[in-house]
Amino acid sequence: MPFLHKVAPKEVIAGYLPDMTIHYNGATIVARQDPYRFVEFLFRKGSHLGVYMVLAAAAAYAFMAIPALRVKGWAVPSAVVGFTLLVSILDERLQSASGMRTPAIQDVIIDLVGATGGLLIATGTKRWWVNRKGRRENKEQPRGKEG
Secondary structure, eight states: OHHHHHHSOHHHHHHHSOSOEEEETTEEEETTTSHHHHHHHHHHHHHHHHHHHHHHHHHHHHHHTOHHHHTSTTHHHHHHHHHHHHHHHHHHHHHHTOSSOOOOHHHHHHHHHHHHHHHHHHHHHHHHHHHHHHHHHHHHSOOOOOO
């Protein structure tokens, strides 16, 4: 991360990092010994989480719009997980064709964690919206005369 090299010395960044080591895809990253690499690793994997979270949320809203899927309890979550799993596996497969990138099953797992978060956010906001709309409609109904 050339930007970090310009902004802060290695020792300053290392002072803010936890004393931890990550073993990932055959590599070992020691946070305080190689802080630039550690921050870059967190940034890249955090991006995986975020992108797949957004992808899964968008897919969930799209699948929820299909009436045939809405009537079956696990159809939408299953479709979202299947879709994001397929995209993730294809992404890793494409990376294997590139000499600059290395595919990893761990990335698929990170992608699915992000997708699960996106699915939970989408279904939770959908449920909240429907409940909110229902409460609002109940308040607007005229009440009968009591007597």
